Amino acid sequence: MALHSSPKNTYEEEPDLAKNFANETPDEKGQRPKSKVSRDTLVRTHQRHLKLLSEGSVPIRNLILPNPYPPSHRSICATYKNNVHLGDLCIDSRDQDDVLLLRTIASPYVWSSTVTVAEDETGDVARLTVCNLEDNVVDPIVTEGSILAIKQPCWTRLVDGGYHVRVDHPSDFVLLKSDDELVPEVWRSEADSVLGKDTNQCKKDGDVMFLKKRFRQALELYTQGLQYLSSNPDPASEVDLYRKRCGVNIVLLRLDDAAKDLSLAISTHARSAAELSSSELVNASTVESWLHSRSTEDPLLISSKIPRALKELAARIKFDIGINQPNPDYKLDVISSYVGPLTLHVDAANYMCDTEIRQSGSHGRGLFAKKDFKEGDLICAEKALVLPGYFMQDRNSDCLLYNLGDGTAVPRPGAWLFKELVQKLRWNPSLRKEFFDLEDGGYWKEHGWELAEDEEIPVDVFRIEYIRRLNCFSAPTRSTDVLSQPLNSNPELRNGFWTHASYINHSCLPNTIRTFIGDILLLRAARDIASGEELTNQYVAPDIDIGARQEKYRTTWGFECDCELCAVDGSLSEDIRTHRVKQFDELKSMVMKLSEKSAPTITSLKKIARGLRELEALYFSTASDTEDPYAALPRLALVHPTLFLTEAWRSVKNVDRTIEYAVKLLRNFGILVTTEGSHKVLNVEHRSGLVNVETVRAMMYLAEGYSSQGKEELAGQCVERAKKWYVVITGAEVGMGQFFKTE
Numbered sequence: 055m056a057l058h059s060s061p062k063n064t065y066e067e068e069p070d071l072a073k074n075f076a077n078e079t080p081d082e083k084g085q086r087p088k089s090k091v092s093r094d095t096l097v098r099t100h101q102r103h104l105k106l107l108s109e110g111s112v113p114i115r116n117l118i119l120p121n122p123y124p125p126s127h128r129s130i131c132a133t134y135k136n137n138v139h140l141g142d143l144c145i146d147s148r149d150q151d152d153v154l155l156l157r158t159i160a161s162p163y164v165w166s167s168t169v170t171v172a173e174d175e176t177g178d179v180a181r182l183t184v185c186n187l188e189d190n191v192v193d194p195i196v197t198e199g200s201i202l203a204i205k206q207p208c209w210t211r212l213v214d215g216g217y218h219v220r221v222d223h224p225s226d227f228v229l230l231k232s233d234d235e236l237v238p239e240v241w242r243s244e245a246d247s248v249l250g251k252d253t254n255q256c257k258k259d260g261d262v263m264f265l266k267k268r269f270r271q272a273l274e275l276y277t278q279g280l281q282y283l284s285s286n287p288d289p290a291s292e293v294d295l296y297r298k299r300c301g302v303n304i305v306l307l308r309l310d311d312a313a314k315d316l317s318l319a320i321s322t323h324a325r326s327a328a329e330l331s332s333s334e335l336v337n338a339s340t341v342e343s344w345l346h347s348r349s350t351e352d353p354l355l356i357s358s359k360i361p362r363a364l365k366e367l368a369a370r371i372k373f374d375i376g377i378n379q380p381n382p383d384y385k386l387d388v389i390s391s392y393v394g395p396l397t398l399h400v401d402a403a404n405y406m407c408d409t410e411i412r413q414s415g416s417h418g419r420g421l422f423a424k425k426d427f428k429e430g431d432l433i434c435a436e437k438a439l440v441l442p443g444y445f446m447q448d449r450n451s452d453c454l455l456y457n458l459g460d461g462t463a464v465p466r467p468g469a470w471l472f473k474e475l476v477q478k479l480r481w482n483p484s485l486r487k488e489f490f491d492l493e494d495g496g497y498w499k500e501h502g503w504e505l506a507e508d509e510e511i512p513v514d515v516f517r518i519e520y521i522r523r524l525n526c527f528s529a530p531t532r533s534t535d536v537l538s539q540p541l542n543s544n545p546e547l548r549n550g551f552w553t554h555a556s557y558i559n560h561s562c563l564p565n566t567i568r569t570f571i572g573d574i575l576l577l578r579a580a581r582d583i584a585s586g587e588e589l590t591n592q593y594v595a596p597d598i599d600i601g602a603r604q605e606k607y608r609t610t611w612g613f614e615c616d617c618e619l620c621a622v623d624g625s626l627s628e629d630i631r632t633h634r635v636k637q638f639d640e641l642k643s644m645v646m647k648l649s650e651k652s653a654p655t656i657t658s659l660k661k662i663a664r665g666l667r668e669l670e671a672l673y674f675s676t677a678s679d680t681e682d683p684y685a686a687l688p689r690l691a692l693v694h695p696t697l698f699l700t701e702a703w704r705s706v707k708n709v710d711r712t713i714e715y716a717v718k719l720l721r722n723f724g725i726l727v728t729t730e731g732s733h734k735v736l737n738v739e740h741r742s743g744l745v746n747v748e749t750v751r752a753m754m755y756l757a758e759g760y761s762s763q764g765k766e767e768l769a770g771q772c773v774e775r776a777k778k779w780y781v782v783i784t785g786a787e788v789g790m791g792q793f794f795k796t797e
């Protein structure tokens with residue numbers, strides 16, 4: 055992968071160098087660093103890198119995950135007794151109980167990570183690199199003079215020589231307030247002078263910061279205003295400040311804090327409003343649990359009793375945390391009209407109550423139907439836990455994630471999802487249980503890490519990455535848009551996370567199809583599904599050759615598929631398999647060559663048809679005397695040439711052949727189409743067929759063919775079925791008119 059970062063900027067680690075370095079350097083674990091850099095040199099080097107950054111020498115964010123280690127579970131108060139200094143630290147050797155207090159002596163360098171220079175209480179200095187912070191240049195977290203506590207600190211070697219203190223888990227990094235009792239006396243006296251503004255001034259300054267998008271500073275100023283009010287009570291100002299702080303917390307995706315602020319705003323308002331002072335609303339914790347409840351119900355009628363501004367915030371928080379509605383009723387056309395590349399997040403509730411998670415034989419847990427669904431029905435709709443909304447074309451959004459632990463490199467969509475997941479989970483402990491319950495490929499168990507019952511779940515960035523990798527989905531802005539894109543155009547897809555849908559296991563013959571409208575994932579039935587049946591989905595479209603597809607499942611998700619198609623394909627002799635792939639490749643290259651020509655000749659079409667028959671024979675030759683194992687199954691190797699021939703016969707207006715090949719195409723996807731009753735009734739049968747854009751098109755070609763033969767009833771039934779499948783593959787009826795007009 056080409057990297058554009060300037061070689062001069064050594065603060066941006068070169069992933070390949072870092073990887074080789076990690077493998078090649080002598081093991082110094084547990085030793086003290088051999089060399090020490092002076093304060094002057096550290097600061098001068100830092101200034102040079104700040105300058106390089108301001109000159110824009112770093113177009114790609116390289117996020118690097120080193121070899122895994124668990125986050126510290128200890129609170130800094132509990133570990134204060136193990137307060138260590140820089141001189142005590144060893145290389146690559148962490149003690150969960152250690153805590154290091156530092157004060158920064160330089161402005162931060164904020165890009166792939168936050169780099170600064172800091173001193174300890176004894177005046178010793180170090181380069182400090184904090185990874186996976188939600189830091190930004192406009193509103194930095196670590197400013198000059200910040201006081202920090204670093205849990206389980208150690209020295210880590212740098213590629214260019216030297217050592218730094220590197221933090222990977224955000225929870226191992228704690229920003230201390232100037233009045234915190236842990237802050238050493240010498241530092242405390244200097245930092246204390248920040249306070250001293252009255253509430254109105256804090257509010258005004260906070261508003262200015264908010265408008266400048268310096269959200270963390272706004273948060274700090276509103277907090278100071280509230281502190282002032284604790285000794286000078288004024289309920290109206292208090293409600294106002296909690297409301298404002300709630301708004302900032304929502305922007306920063308700190309929903310737990312936003313819910314707390316809003317509960318305090320509502321309870322303070324209720325206490326001061328004569329008609330509400332005896333209501334349940336005065337109890338902030340009751341309001342907070344309502345905000346966190348996933349129900350659409352409002353048993354305390356909170357919304358009707360509070361001012362509009364608070365009501366709107368309550369709706370915002372509830373939608374962002376996620377609410378569940380009991381039915382599949384959505385105005386998908388309206389929702390879809392709001393969605394665009396920059397407006398992914400829509401206000402919609404989830405619909406999940408007709409599906410449940412339970413054990414699925416050897417597949418771990420799975421998602422199951424709790425009632426019967428008909429083909430095309432909406433089974434479940436879920437808003438994303440995280441769907442990064444960065445602008446794809448923006449050069450500044452380039453970002454790559456390197457996992458040195460297993461040597462993988464994750465491109466931009468996955469890297470952004472990782473970054474945002476870390477922040478969402480860091481700031482919202484209420485969302486952690488659901489997330490960390492997901493499949494992590496045995497990562498935690500393998501390391502023997504466990505949590506006590508009452509322990510807060512730590513934000514382990516390595517575990518987040520394992521969970522992301524096994525459970526994320528690639529998503530277009532809207533699935534409908536994919537249909538209108540030119541064939542073979544390969545638009546970059548986002549990478550998003552939907553927790554409930556993460557429980558769906560893969561099958562090459564899935565009974566559901568997932569689609570997206572903005573951050574809503576819609577799961578629809580690809581065929582009739584009975585209550586109790588496991589719901590399955592295609593993680594990726596299956597390769598024609600079983601060896602290739604099982605390899606993909608094994609390396610990406612750690613399983614081997616045992617669906618009906620894999621069982622039949624897997625029972626073939628190596629000889630037939632190789633033969634099939636070879637024939638397929640030959641036929642494909644013939645088709646590709648012909649596709650480049652504007653009008654293929656009838657002779658060339660007949661040649662392809664002959665090749666197709668030979669390939670078909672390789673499927674039949676696997677049949678025993680009595681039954682064809684592929685009778686109701688897709689014959690994947692036949693799909694591509696059959697599609698070509700269907701469209702080619704259509705383009706030369708040969709109606710009979712178009713119908714013949716459209717029926718064949720559907721059959722090769724595992725969908726059996728027959729007619730009965732003087733050719734008036736269309737039978738479409740599929741137990742495990744694949745529904746996709748090609749099958750929609752094949753149905754439309756059939757409709758067109760029947761129509762030109764004067765068989766209008768059949769044509770109408772084909773159109774009806776094609777429309778139903780259109781909804782299955784795009785999620786909604788949106789754009790259907792246009793699609794069927796242009797097809």
Ligand SMILES: C[S@@+](CC[C@H](N)C(=O)[O-])C[C@H]1O[C@@H](n2cnc3c(N)ncnc32)[C@H](O)[C@@H]1O
Binds near residue numbers: 525
């Ligand atoms: C998105 S999760 C699905 C839920 C998962 N089964 C669980 O228990 O949390 C993906 C993981 O499920 C398992 N899985 C999915 N499809 C499977 C299949 N067809 N056969 C076996 N395991 C499967 C694999 O372990 C895979 O990494």
